[in-house]
Amino acid sequence: MNNFNFCSPTEFIFGKGAQTETGNALKKYGARKVLIVHGSDRIKSSGLLGQIEKSITDAGVEFCEYGGILPNPTAGSVYEGIDIALKEKVDFLLAVGGGSPIDAAKAIALGVVADEDFWNFYNGTSKPRSALPVGVVLTIPAAGSEGSGNSVITNEITHQKISVRYPDILRPKFSIMNPELTYSLPWFQTACGIVDMMAHIYERYFSNTPDTGLVDSYSEAILREIMDQALTLKLDGDNYSARANVMWAGTLAHNGLCGVGKIEDWASHRLEHEISAFYNVAHGAGLAVIIPAWMSYCSKRNPDKLWRFAINVMSVDPAGKSTDQIIEEGICELKNFYHDLGLTTNLRMLIGGEPDIDLMVNSLHRNMGDTLGCYVPLSMEDCRNIYKLAVDSE
Amino acid sequence: MNNFNFCSPTEFIFGKGAQTETGNALKKYGARKVLIVHGSDRIKSSGLLGQIEKSITDAGVEFCEYGGILPNPTAGSVYEGIDIALKEKVDFLLAVGGGSPIDAAKAIALGVVADEDFWNFYNGTSKPRSALPVGVVLTIPAAGSEGSGNSVITNEITHQKISVRYPDILRPKFSIMNPELTYSLPWFQTACGIVDMMAHIYERYFSNTPDTGLVDSYSEAILREIMDQALTLKLDGDNYSARANVMWAGTLAHNGLCGVGKIEDWASHRLEHEISAFYNVAHGAGLAVIIPAWMSYCSKRNPDKLWRFAINVMSVDPAGKSTDQIIEEGICELKNFYHDLGLTTNLRMLIGGEPDIDLMVNSLHRNMGDTLGCYVPLSMEDCRNIYKLAVDSE
Numbered sequence: 001m002n003n004f005n006f007c008s009p010t011e012f013i014f015g016k017g018a019q020t021e022t023g024n025a026l027k028k029y030g031a032r033k034v035l036i037v038h039g040s041d042r043i044k045s046s047g048l049l050g051q052i053e054k055s056i057t058d059a060g061v062e063f064c065e066y067g068g069i070l071p072n073p074t075a076g077s078v079y080e081g082i083d084i085a086l087k088e089k090v091d092f093l094l095a096v097g098g099g100s101p102i103d104a105a106k107a108i109a110l111g112v113v114a115d116e117d118f119w120n121f122y123n124g125t126s127k128p129r130s131a132l133p134v135g136v137v138l139t140i141p142a143a144g145s146e147g148s149g150n151s152v153i154t155n156e157i158t159h160q161k162i163s164v165r166y167p168d169i170l171r172p173k174f175s176i177m178n179p180e181l182t183y184s185l186p187w188f189q190t191a192c193g194i195v196d197m198m199a200h201i202y203e204r205y206f207s208n209t210p211d212t213g214l215v216d217s218y219s220e221a222i223l224r225e226i227m228d229q230a231l232t233l234k235l236d237g238d239n240y241s242a243r244a245n246v247m248w249a250g251t252l253a254h255n256g257l258c259g260v261g262k263i264e265d266w267a268s269h270r271l272e273h274e275i276s277a278f279y280n281v282a283h284g285a286g287l288a289v290i291i292p293a294w295m296s297y298c299s300k301r302n303p304d305k306l307w308r309f310a311i312n313v314m315s316v317d318p319a320g321k322s323t324d325q326i327i328e329e330g331i332c333e334l335k336n337f338y339h340d341l342g343l344t345t346n347l348r349m350l351i352g353g354e355p356d357i358d359l360m361v362n363s364l365h366r367n368m369g370d371t372l373g374c375y376v377p378l379s380m381e382d383c384r385n386i387y388k389l390a391v392d393s394e
Numbered sequence: 395m396n397n398f399n400f401c402s403p404t405e406f407i408f409g410k411g412a413q414t415e416t417g418n419a420l421k422k423y424g425a426r427k428v429l430i431v432h433g434s435d436r437i438k439s440s441g442l443l444g445q446i447e448k449s450i451t452d453a454g455v456e457f458c459e460y461g462g463i464l465p466n467p468t469a470g471s472v473y474e475g476i477d478i479a480l481k482e483k484v485d486f487l488l489a490v491g492g493g494s495p496i497d498a499a500k501a502i503a504l505g506v507v508a509d510e511d512f513w514n515f516y517n518g519t520s521k522p523r524s525a526l527p528v529g530v531v532l533t534i535p536a537a538g539s540e541g542s543g544n545s546v547i548t549n550e551i552t553h554q555k556i557s558v559r560y561p562d563i564l565r566p567k568f569s570i571m572n573p574e575l576t577y578s579l580p581w582f583q584t585a586c587g588i589v590d591m592m593a594h595i596y597e598r599y600f601s602n603t604p605d606t607g608l609v610d611s612y613s614e615a616i617l618r619e620i621m622d623q624a625l626t627l628k629l630d631g632d633n634y635s636a637r638a639n640v641m642w643a644g645t646l647a648h649n650g651l652c653g654v655g656k657i658e659d660w661a662s663h664r665l666e667h668e669i670s671a672f673y674n675v676a677h678g679a680g681l682a683v684i685i686p687a688w689m690s691y692c693s694k695r696n697p698d699k700l701w702r703f704a705i706n707v708m709s710v711d712p713a714g715k716s717t718d719q720i721i722e723e724g725i726c727e728l729k730n731f732y733h734d735l736g737l738t739t740n741l742r743m744l745i746g747g748e749p750d751i752d753l754m755v756n757s758l759h760r761n762m763g764d765t766l767g768c769y770v771p772l773s774m775e776d777c778r779n780i781y782k783l784a785v786d787s788e
Contacts (some may be wrong), residue, residue, distance in 0.1 A: 001638045004409060008403075009402075016397060201563075214616065217618065218619075220615065221610070221611040229607065241604070249608055253610075261409075
């Protein structure tokens with residue numbers, strides 16, 4: 001186990017009716033004027049935005065609103081948000097929704113206090129020193145952004161989708177998590193969220209750092225539990241227990257707990273980001289295509305953890321089977337699980353045509369340099385081969 | 395799953411050489427003059443205290459020292475610490491050691507800023523509004539106090555050992571955790587620590603709150619891992635990996651993560667506190683006696699979770715066995731594990747004579763009222779029977 005620092009100071013306010021605590025939480029953390037950043041009309045039409053606004057007003061806090069943040073939030077939407085935040089002189093950002101408004105709110109929070117282009121903090125030109133505080137009302141469990149210091153923004157001009165991690169300044173002060181608010185999520189979004197949160201654990205689980213027995217064991221337990229709860233949810237989307245367990249799992253998958261003391265990988269996420277940047281598919285749907293291809297490709301060069309994954313997470317019975325067979329069966333079971341969720345594991349099917357692999361690999365190279373990931377360090381040729389595997393995947 | 399608030403803001407600075415970060419951490423969290431609270435001479439003779447003092451001096455922070463805190467720290471030692479802290483005008487407490495100096499430091503932190511007797515915050519007379527900040531250099535993984543808002547103090551005049559939980563003001567700002575510092579721990583203390591951290595999970599695991607699949611699953615994973623690592627440590631006390639995994643498990647066992655959304659029990663801890671209050675035995679050694687007795691007693695009235703525990707934690711094969719047999723085998727395996735650690739599960743053996751059960755039950759009644767615990771609400775007669783079971787336990 002490597003040395004590590006772990007600090008997860010976000011206050012999670014979890015459970016039925018929790019959104020009525022929004023105003024109190026904002027007041028507790030010192031907000032005087034809040035910019036509410038949100039995405040879909042569902043937030044308004046369901047009455048959620050009204051409940052939140054009432055709670056904020058009751059707490060004596062001022063607010064203004066910036067809606068319309070789309071999935072894979074763009075740099076353009078961040079610039080617009082920064083303008084509004086500066087004009088309205090807000091001192092707090094409140095994201096309502098899933099990863100997209102949360103990540104946009106974090107980017108706005110960085111941009112408002114910076115004396116340079118916020119995009120510099122994403123493309124690696126410079127590092128931010130501070131940000132406005134951010135709070136969250138979560139309605140889509142997936143990105144884990146409600147408890148992380150991460151933010152992913154897509155620059156629509158340069159076609160770059162880049163993830164950053166600034167835990168000291170970007171972790172939300174509080175996150176309001178009411179599982180009931182996810183009842184109305186379409187199944188496709190629920191399924192994509194499940195794939196995404198599981199991937200956040202894989203990116204940490206598949207590591208060569210030795211002696212990480214404890215974190216590996218509880219990561220496996222969380223993965224198994226997500227799969228169990230997902231199958232319940234598929235049959236009964238209004239099952240509070242399954243919604244609650246999945247929501248909490250999504251937070252633990254990405255608040256750092258599953259990565260303590262380990263070198264993390266993140267190749268699959270970066271391979272996927274090129275797909276969603278160029279073809280604008282849902283991130284989780286892209287991961288369902290990339291992850292099995294990445295696993296198959298890596299299994300020849302570094303089978304150890306994939307073997308453990310097959311047995312401990314995918315419940316493959318190892319009796320009488322070779323390592324290769326066990327791993328192959330594990331990957332097959334994972335694909336079956338994605339298919340059960342209603343997702344394809346074939347890249348051509350996902351984007352509805354032939355992907356431009358050269359385009360994606362060239363972009364990867366520009367964004368990430370010559371190699372990707374740590375579990376198996378991937379050259380750009382390896383990345384090309386993984387995309388090809390995904391194109392022909394069953 | 396019940397509604398919950400979870401916030402664990404402590405910064406954990408974990409790994410080899412971490413103690414050299416003490417000064418920087420104190421400075422980061424605003425300390426100007428620190429009272430170092432510690433226990434054993436081992437801290438001094440090992441050179442650890444010198445390293446810490448150098449680190450503090452290098453960071454430009456002043457310090458003074460209060461040593462000699464004994465296991466089961468007393469109210470008397472807290473009063474003495476409060477006097478020193480006031481006289482020296484310190485603004486920060488740094489505990490170096492295990493649960494005893496940490497809990498004493500927390501009590502001093504409460505007492506210094508209070509305009510009443512600190513004991514009022516323990517015996518239930520009043521609630522504290524604030525405390526001085528506390529930092530930790532952990533040398534004994536057991537109590538979990540390095541990440542919790544809890545403190546346990548024994549009043550030697552009134553013979554009361556009382557635990558309080560004030561997470562908003564008592565969670566340490568930072569905890570420095572170097573597993574190498576635990577190499578020199580005598581095996582008995584290592585073993586007692588292992589029993590204690592496992593018990594912190596049991597107190598949350600054995601709950602009647604429904605639909606807590608996720609937290610139950612990762613709790614089970616942590617329990618299994620502690621047992622595996624403990625058996626490695628018994629053969630090789632200088633095994634860094636096992637020391638590191640056990641140390642991190644001790645923190646997760648008690649920082650609240652394993653209790654989210656659940657009604658907790660804590661009967662076993664309270665039953666044990668009477669033993670260590672009257673017979674001054676190590677807390678972990680007392681728990682090894684009480685927990686199997688508590689499990690046996692509760693198994694008739696509420697078998698469900700004990701059945702799951704036997705299978706998922708103690709790895710009992712359920713095939714062809716009745717529920718009773720499965721539970722009994724699980725408890726038997728747990729006793730065997732305690733015996734492997736070199737601990738007795740018999741109360742008479744533990745205290746070297748016949749316990750005064752009336753004395754303990756009367757004290758329990760005075761401290762806790764008419765009932766204890768939630769998994770099976772125990773009357774004072776039940777508590778008496780559990781002590782009796784422990785007296786005759788194998």
